[in-house]
Amino acid sequence: DAKTTQPPSMDCAEGRAANLPCNHSTISGNEYVYWYRQIHSQGPQYIIHGLKNNETNEMASLIITEDRKSSTLILPHATLRDTAVYYCIVRVGGGGADGLTFGKGTHLIIQP
Amino acid sequence: GAVVSQHPSWVICKSGTSVKIECRSLDFQATTMFWYRQFPKQSLMLMATSNEGSKATYEQGVEKDKFLINHASLTLSTLTVTSAHPEDSSFYICSASGYLLSNQPQHFGDGTRLSIL
Numbered sequence: 001d002a003k004t005t006q007p008p009s010m011d012c013a014e015g016r017a018a019n020l021p022c023n024h025s026t027i028s029g030n031e032y033v034y035w036y037r038q039i040h041s042q043g044p045q046y047i048i049h050g051l052k053n054n055e056t057n058e059m060a061s062l063i064i065t066e067d068r069k070s071s072t073l074i075l076p077h078a079t080l081r082d083t084a085v086y087y088c089i090v091r092v093g094g095g096g097a098d099g100l101t102f103g104k105g106t107h108l109i110i111q112p
Numbered sequence: 113g114a115v116v117s118q119h120p121s122w123v124i125c126k127s128g129t130s131v132k133i134e135c136r137s138l139d140f141q142a143t144t145m146f147w148y149r150q151f152p153k154q155s156l157m158l159m160a161t162s163n164e165g166s167k168a169t170y171e172q173g174v175e176k177d178k179f180l181i182n183h184a185s186l187t188l189s190t191l192t193v194t195s196a197h198p199e200d201s202s203f204y205i206c207s208a209s210g211y212l213l214s215n216q217p218q219h220f221g222d223g224t225r226l227s228i229l
Contacts, residue, residue, distance in 0.1 A: 034217055043118070043205045043220035044156065087155075099146040099158035099171075100207075100218060 004088045009107040018075040020106050022088030025069040030092055033064060035073045037084040038105070044087065047073065083110045114140050116208050118221030126229055127198060133191045133224045135206030142208035145189040146218065147181060150203040162189050196228045 005023040012018040024033065034049040048055055048062045050071075055062045061074040075082055087105040091098070115138040125131055135145055144163050148156040160176075162168040162183035170176045178200075183189040189208075193200055203225050207218040 036217075036220075038156075041203075041223070041225070043116075043207075043223045046217040046219060049217055099148070099161055100156075101158070102148075102155040104155055 004090055004103055006086070006088055006103065006106045008104060009109065011109050011111055012075075012078050014080060014110050014112050015077055018078040018082065018108060018110070020073040020075075020086050020088075020108060021070065022073070023070045024088070024090045027068050027090050028092075031090050032092070033062065033068075033071045034089045034091065034100075035060070035062065036087045036089065036100075036102075037082075037108075038087070039081075039084040044102075047086075078108075078110045080110050080112060082108065084108060114208070114210070114219040116142075116206065116219045116221040118206055118224055120224060121222060122225045124227045124229065125196065128195055131193045131196055131226060133193075133204055133206075133226075135189045135191070135208065135221055137187050137208045137210070137219075140208075140210045141186040142189070142210050143186065144209045145183055146207045146209070147179070147189075147191050148205045148207070150205060150223075156205060193226065196226070198228045201226055201228045 032049050032051050035047040036044040038044045048060050050062045064071045085105040085107050087102050117136045119134045147159045149159050150156045158171050159174045160168045160170045162181045164183050164186050168181035180192040203223050205223040207220040209218045
């Protein structure tokens, strides 16, 4: 799986959009970008994933650059409950037969 | 969405005892389940992969005789920490993947916090 780089921490004001960047310059053509988050003392929660098109669901939007070397997760109206560690993971698509490789992620802190 | 349940959520026991953790997929058939471990202030580390009806595959450095994994049905996998010692204290998390969810993400349980005294 391709390596990803994320900032270790970010702050965002409650109610504002939180934009979390992820660099994955060695991504392969068949690798998807997945985002998970982990709220303190809980298991990771799936947020969104995409291959090359931008994606949106009820939780977030995922913007992938045209060259696919980076992406941004957008939480449109952050709340205090969005405070968590966010993980960007690149891997071949599919629920898969392989476990996930978690980096250190970005600790997002939503400020009141 | 897909739901994975893990039990117990928290356990404290004495050194030398064995502890069993259950992971269930509640609304889908999980052909593959994964077990992770997370130490404080660290990220999740994959311990092993189990496929229904076959032996688990362990990551390098994980003792298969220490961490027994059983995946006897499409909805249940168990992790038994045998003769647990204080250094086994950690947060254990399972995830599940189903053959019918071919391009969908893995879904995680809420984890089990294990404390060995």
